[in-house]
Amino acid sequence: MIAGGGRVPNGPWLEQTSLGPGTNVMVITLTAGILWEAMKPGYKVLRTSMAKLPFLLLPLVLLTGCAHISATIQAYHPADPTSPLQIAPGEEVTLSVTVANTGNRARPFEVRATLRNADNVFLRELSTQLSPPLEPGEERTVSWTVSIDQPGEYWLQFSVYYGDELLAEAPASPQPLVLAQAPASAQPVSEKFSPGERVRVMEPLNLREGP
Secondary structure, three states, rough: OOOEEEEEHHHHHHHHOOOOOOEEEEEEOOOOOOOEOOOOOOOOOOOOOOOOOOOEEEEEEOOOOOOOOEEEEEEEOOOOOOEEEEEEEOOOEEEEEEEOOOOOEEEEEEEEEEEEEEEOEEEEEEEEEEEOOOOOOEEEEEEEEEEOOOEEEEEEEEEEEEEEEEEEEEEEEEEEEEEEEOOOOOOOOOOOOOOOOOOOOOOOOOOOOOO
């Protein structure tokens, strides 16, 4: 933010705007050279002793307490592509991501999870707007429950946005974090029998009732 002020030629300098307590201020006065004046928070910005010049000078007040927008992803689940979460087709899976506000203002970040198949084809995007806004230094975990209908690998990536600006994403590229596969069917058990050994064989019969 920049606030300006000045004076009439060869006249007195005008007071600048009052600044709130805790505001860091630096004043730049344009003359034949440049003068930097460090001011105390809460004081009005006044001109110090300067040589008179026959033209209008504009001191610029730079308020360094500007907003800083930043967020990071602290953790997410599932997270290990070498050991993906295994489920059966049609089963529900919970995806979660923990976000931290590393800026200096409360922000209603938008948290997303993007789901792709093994061919990197986009399947679905899950999105949550943080409400109430995330305070500076605060962490929050967002979760979604998704039903995976088809067998195969599912690649995931989590991200944090403020408006259209991407602030963080993890992993750095989509990874195979979910594996949907049908449970293995039971295999028949075969046994070897010794010659002469008595064996009982069970076989279903269709019986017809008599008149």
